[in-house]
Amino acid sequence: MRFEGLSKRFGEQPVLRDISLDIEPGEIFVLMGPSGSGKSVLLKHVVGLEAPSAGRVLVAGRDAADPATRRAVHMALVFQAGALFNSLSVYDNLALYLREHRLGTEAQIREKVMRALQILSLESAARKSPAELSGGMRKRVAIARALVMEPQLLLYDEPTSELDPVMSATISEIIATLKTHYRVTSVVVSHDRDLALGIADRVGILMGGELITTTTPAELRRSTDPRITDFLNPRIDLSAPRFKKLEPNQPS
Ligand SMILES: Nc1ncnc2c1ncn2[C@@H]1O[C@H](COP(=O)(O)OP(=O)(O)OP(=O)(O)O)[C@@H](O)[C@H]1O
Ligand SMILES: [Mg+2]
Structure with a gap:
């Protein structure tokens, strides 16, 4: 799967900015990034549910925006909200x-x-x-x-977000098993660090619509980029300015 300078805007709002990336057959690629950074929109381009504003996405060498691609390439998207x-x-x-x-x-x-x-x-x-x-x-x-x-290609949008830790581990195992037994290519959007660092061949981090890094889990752990370390290890700070204005127990 190949992203070639993929950009997407909704009206005036740029959501994806010039994404270029190759995902190899049989690879597990985990995409992380803050809420609203464009992860779901990126997945939708792969299955042809969104069309690029610029650039293109190729799946098995075919343009993902072409409806014939969905018929030719066996792929499935596990939606964030299930869609049952x-x-x-x-x-x-x-x-x-x-x-x-x-x-x-x-x-x-x-x-x-x-x-x-x-x-x-x-x-x-x-x-x-x-x-x-x-x-x-x-x-x-x-x-x-x-x-x-x-499918040959499985896309997951936050597969473990509502699951308990045991079931999350099971899902990670399933994704890994599909790779080893069936050479399924997986793109997994996830906030789950254990999943990302545990099963990914590579991890991409999307921030503000830009792919700021594409790296291995081992490299990611060693990263000193503050954008990445702050994202992966957020500190809870109740004295932060955003909490100062809250007055408890005020009648409204
Ligand atoms: N169909 C649409 N029309 C207009 N704006 C959209 C549309 N789909 C997504 N957006 C906007 O694109 C941005 C990225 O949305 P997206 O759903 O990809 O975020 P995300 O990274 O998946 O976030 P989350 O982690 O919360 O699921 C958001 O600002 C969203 O409002
Ligand atoms: Mg999403």
Whole structure:
């Protein structure tokens, strides 16, 4: 996957600025950065949900903005908020893509769906609607749905944000396993330092729409760039000016 001078603006607001980057097949690339820095917008360009203002994104050598690319390259995006159908059961959410694309008999589909549900400890939720699940369970359903699609390219938008530490570690393991067993290329947007430093081949840091660094986890740990160290190791400072104005217990 290749980003060639990708820039994106919404009206007057520049959101991505001249991003150039190569992600190798089978690589796990973790993208970190403050809220609002453009991470989700960047992912959307890869799957063709946003079109560049300048530059381009190539997926397997094809322009990501071309609808034919999505048909030719097997890819899945695990959305930040899940994007599941509440009118369908969890089981049917997972089976939907396979049925629509006639990827197997009902028995084969059942086997794939049940395996994905088992990997993510969701068997007991199979008959429920996503609306009846906790946030973390919905997140896991979204990941399971991506897994049954058996993509070459998996994009995750904050896959561990609502998960407990054990489930977060499981997700990290799944991403790493997909790389070793199936050579899946993964781009993972995450605020989870353990995930980033634990499984990434490389980490990119996006700030204000600019990719300020692309480096290995080991290099990142050694970084002395204050923008990076402050981002990775924020200090809690209750005497900071932003708290001074707060007057407790004032009737309004
Ligand atoms: N469709 C859109 N139209 C206009 N502005 C948008 C649109 N999508 C995103 N933006 C703006 O682009 C900027 C980057 O948004 P983005 O969702 O990529 O942030 P993010 O890095 O994913 O943040 P977070 O960590 O909070 O998810 C924000 O200022 C956002 O308001
Ligand atoms: Mg986002």
